[in-house]
Amino acid sequence: MVGLAAAFGSGAMTNSLPEFAESKALFVIGSNTTEAHPIAAKWIYRGKMNGAKLIVADPRSIQLAEMADIAVHHRLGTDVALINGLMHIILKEGWHDQDYVAQRCEGFEELAAKLEEYPPDRVAEITGLSVEALRRIAELYANNKPAAIIYAMGITQHTTGVDNVKSLANLAMLTGNVGVLGGGVNPLRGQNNVQGACDMGGLPNVFSGYQPVADEAANQKFSQAWGKDLPQKPGLTITDMFPAIEEGKIKALYVVGENPMLSDPDLRHIEEALKKLDLLIVQDIFLSQTAKLAHLVLPGTSFAEKDGTFTNTERRVLMVRKAIEPIGQSRPDWQIITDLAARLGYPMEYSSAEDIFQEIRQLTPSYAGMTYARLAPSGLQWPCPTEDHPGTMYLHKDRFTRGKGLFTPIDYKPPAEVVDPDYPLWLTTGRTFVHFHTGTMTRVSPSLHHEQETAYMEINPTDAREMGIKDGERVRVSSRRGEIQIKAKVSRKVDRGIVFIPFHFAEAAANVLTNPAYDPTAKIPEFKVCAVKVEKLAAQAA
Amino acid sequence: MDFRTVYTTCAYCGCGCGILLEVLDGEVIGTLPVKTHPVSQGSLCIKGWNIHEFVVSERRLTEPLLKKNGRLEPVSWDEALDAAASRLKRVVAEHGPDAVAILASAKVTNEENFLLSKFARAVIGTNNIDHCARL
Numbered sequence: 001m002v003g004l005a006a007a008f009g010s011g012a013m014t015n016s017l018p019e020f021a022e023s024k025a026l027f028v029i030g031s032n033t034t035e036a037h038p039i040a041a042k043w044i045y046r047g048k049m050n051g052a053k054l055i056v057a058d059p060r061s062i063q064l065a066e067m068a069d070i071a072v073h074h075r076l077g078t079d080v081a082l083i084n085g086l087m088h089i090i091l092k093e094g095w096h097d098q099d100y101v102a103q104r105c106e107g108f109e110e111l112a113a114k115l116e117e118y119p120p121d122r123v124a125e126i127t128g129l130s131v132e133a134l135r136r137i138a139e140l141y142a143n144n145k146p147a148a149i150i151y152a153m154g155i156t157q158h159t160t161g162v163d164n165v166k167s168l169a170n171l172a173m174l175t176g177n178v179g180v181l182g183g184g185v186n187p188l189r190g191q192n193n194v195q196g197a198c199d200m201g202g203l204p205n206v207f208s209g210y211q212p213v214a215d216e217a218a219n220q221k222f223s224q225a226w227g228k229d230l231p232q233k234p235g236l237t238i239t240d241m242f243p244a245i246e247e248g249k250i251k252a253l254y255v256v257g258e259n260p261m262l263s264d265p266d267l268r269h270i271e272e273a274l275k276k277l278d279l280l281i282v283q284d285i286f287l288s289q290t291a292k293l294a295h296l297v298l299p300g301t302s303f304a305e306k307d308g309t310f311t312n313t314e315r316r317v318l319m320v321r322k323a324i325e326p327i328g329q330s331r332p333d334w335q336i337i338t339d340l341a342a343r344l345g346y347p348m349e350y351s352s353a354e355d356i357f358q359e360i361r362q363l364t365p366s367y368a369g370m371t372y373a374r375l376a377p378s379g380l381q382w383p384c385p386t387e388d389h390p391g392t393m394y395l396h397k398d399r400f401t402r403g404k405g406l407f408t409p410i411d412y413k414p415p416a417e418v419v420d421p422d423y424p425l426w427l428t429t430g431r432t433f434v435h436f437h438t439g440t441m442t443r444v445s446p447s448l449h450h451e452q453e454t455a456y457m458e459i460n461p462t463d464a465r466e467m468g469i470k471d472g473e474r475v476r477v478s479s480r481r482g483e484i485q486i487k488a489k490v491s492r493k494v495d496r497g498i499v500f501i502p503f504h505f506a507e508a509a510a511n512v513l514t515n516p517a518y519d520p521t522a523k524i525p526e527f528k529v530c531a532v533k534v535e536k537l538a539a540q541a542a
Numbered sequence: 543m544d545f546r547t548v549y550t551t552c553a554y555c556g557c558g559c560g561i562l563l564e565v566l567d568g569e570v571i572g573t574l575p576v577k578t579h580p581v582s583q584g585s586l587c588i589k590g591w592n593i594h595e596f597v598v599s600e601r602r603l604t605e606p607l608l609k610k611n612g613r614l615e616p617v618s619w620d621e622a623l624d625a626a627a628s629r630l631k632r633v634v635a636e637h638g639p640d641a642v643a644i645l646a647s648a649k650v651t652n653e654e655n656f657l658l659s660k661f662a663r664a665v666i667g668t669n670n671i672d673h674c675a676r677l
């Protein structure tokens with residue numbers, strides 16, 4: 001979010017998913033799309049069928065790689081070097097879009113100067129790719145327009161996450177690939193309504209529609225609408241909240257529909273912090289690991305028991321409709337919030353979700369033209385400022401949200417933790433196609449649970465042989481932060497020196513091992529890379 | 543016998559595929575794809591096809607729980623909400639509004655996230671609100 005917003009003025013996916021069918025090149029980096037976003041992958045396949053060149057860069061051999069024109073495994077955490085290297089080649093060959101750069105962007109000279117430091121042989125050394133592979137990717141991407149970049153948490157979950165995203169934005173602008181049909185930069189959001197949670201002001205620094213709390217006019221507008229003087233100083237991000245709890249600055253935490261006990265890095269730390277709270281209120285549909293630690297658990301309902309809207313990864317606002325009555329005594333989350341507000345002396349008078357949506361429209365310019373009636377057939381994509389506006393398929397047409405697109409020269413920085421003799425293997429974590437995030441929903445679904453019942457760690461056959469580890473054997477995996485036991489799955493999907501653990505399983509939570517070193521700007525923890533060692537269990541060795 | 547289908551949106555990933563929940567006598571019994579949906583165009587993945595299963599899971603929370611003597615015990619909504627409100631009030635009174643933090647959610651609706659933002663800022667008086675999407 002932060003990286004794209006800095007370059008373009010908006011952090012959202014610039015294209016729509018169906019536009020991938022019109023792209024001439026698709027560059028998928030750090031997204032295991034077929035497993036994490038299967039229907040987005042369908043559009044990538046459709047683009048490929050229509051003749052698009054497909055480029056895949058991922059540390060694992062993902063399924064998309066099988067049909068790619070070129071698929072590479074660059075070393076973990078070397079994305080910035082890779083992208084700088086591609087831009088170096090594109091500039092040297094004159095494959096960039098000079099008119100676009102001159103008319104629509106700023107900061108080009110600084111970027112060009114920085115790129116001098118990334119000649120192909122140096123980049124090959126850092127990334128582990130051949131100079132030929134680098135040239136081929138640069139050529140396929142730059143010379144087949146429009147080109148869309150598609151990425152997910154493989155790019156953002158690093159200490160250099162914001163740098164990675166800014167680099168991708170540089171690459172797209174350099175080749176004139178933003179603000180055109182089928183060309184753009186596209187973060188695929190993980191959970192279903194991440195986009196909506198951000199759009200609605202579920203962030204410490206902005207109200208809905210990304211209106212800054214510190215902005216005088218915005219703050220006044222909301223203060224007036226809500227009949228209260230609202231605080232202007234941005235609040236704490238989730239990653240700053242836990243240290244603040246440790247220090248006794250935060251005493252009460254109200255968690256709705258989240259399970260930080262499984263989704264946060266460095267779990268032990270989180271558990272200690274949560275236990276320190278004077279008050280932990282958890283509102284959820286299952287008794288998650290976090291809920292078990294709560295003083296108070298409030299049963300919300302699932303999406304099937306209430307009305308409302310979700311905003312998908314391509315900014316499309318879609319209707320959620322009540323199908324059944326709430327299960328047991330559970331209640332729609334919005335009703336719980338209004339009841340709690342009333343008891344705190346702030347009555348909120350809404351008779352329906354649609355009432356709330358009316359207020360959203362009034363206060364949020366990008367949603368102003370939407371009504372439930374207009375959303376009913378197929379939803380609408382923001383920005384949609386007026387009731388006769390058709391919604392926006394792709395962003396930054398003719399001009400960037402911030403005016404000119406901003407190039408930022410970026411230096412490659414090695415990952416925060418690197419392998420050493422004590423912890424000689426790289427651990428990377430991620431999703432699998434049947435389970436969803438922390439598994440609180442999917443693991444109680446019999447059909448999905450059946451597909452994949454327990455946690456596992458993928459390890460390359462050669463590494464496994466050298467350590468005497470057999471497929472299916474339980475092993476111990478440890479990092480500087482903790483250890484877990486887990487079943488080994490010998491697989492060619494991972495290269496030598498790398499192990500992979502999906503993060504859905506509480507009983508062998510990969511996040512016990514991962515590194516909470518944060519990206520300094522986006523505060524995204526480094527989930528994707530840390531150093532571990534793998535050992536046979538003593539009992540089996542004996 | 544009362545059978546209906548309800549057009550709604552898959553709640554698993556950010557693709558936002560259209561689904562029809564099949565409802566028989568007040569229970570969700572199946573999921574169907576939606577041909578006319580702009581993103582999914584009649585397709586669903588394995589998660590979408592099975593999304594009705596988690597709705598009716600045995601493990602759903604069905605009543606409010608309050609920790610008493612170290613154990614979470616079922617209580618009425620009134621007792622639960624009164625306890626939540628009085629304890630939040632106490633924290634704000636003793637330590638100020640910034641001693642409260644709120645985690646909004648990528649799993650609940652826009653309307654609910656909007657209200658959580660309003661709850662944090664107007665009701666409690668803090669900007670300490672974030673969600674797990676950074677993760």
Ligand code: SF4
Pocket residue numbers: 037038039040552553554555556557558559582585586587588589590591
């Ligand atoms: S059906 Fe699959 S791809 Fe579509 S929204 Fe649901 S989980 Fe995502």
